[in-house]
Amino acid sequence: MGIEKMNIFSKIRQYAGKWQLSDSRNFSAEEIAAVERTEVVTSQYGNSVCFFMKQGGMSFIPLSNQSNVGVGESIDMNNAKLLTLSKQGEDDILRVEA
Numbered sequence: 001m002g003i004e005k006m007n008i009f010s011k012i013r014q015y016a017g018k019w020q021l022s023d024s025r026n027f028s029a030e031e032i033a034a035v036e037r038t039e040v041v042t043s044q045y046g047n048s049v050c051f052f053m054k055q056g057g058m059s060f061i062p063l064s065n066q067s068n069v070g071v072g073e074s075i076d077m078n079n080a081k082l083l084t085l086s087k088q089g090e091d092d093i094l095r096v097e098a
Contacts, residue, residue, distance in 0.1 A: 081098075
């Protein structure tokens, strides 16, 4: 009787490589209408866009590495893109490209 050999990589955990762009879209009219103003701010892992909401409060989405907007500047939501990045075994993340 022969011993069946199993591929070792089918038994051990695999780690995904880089984050990959899975979606790119414009901000919707509803999203734009909900925001009073935007400002690029420093955050723990680089710059983020702070969205000051008309109803009060703030939301933050990190800025993509390809963006050319500096701290203290605002972004034009009509021209900015909302990027979704995916990686196997991880939750999707959002970035703003402006």
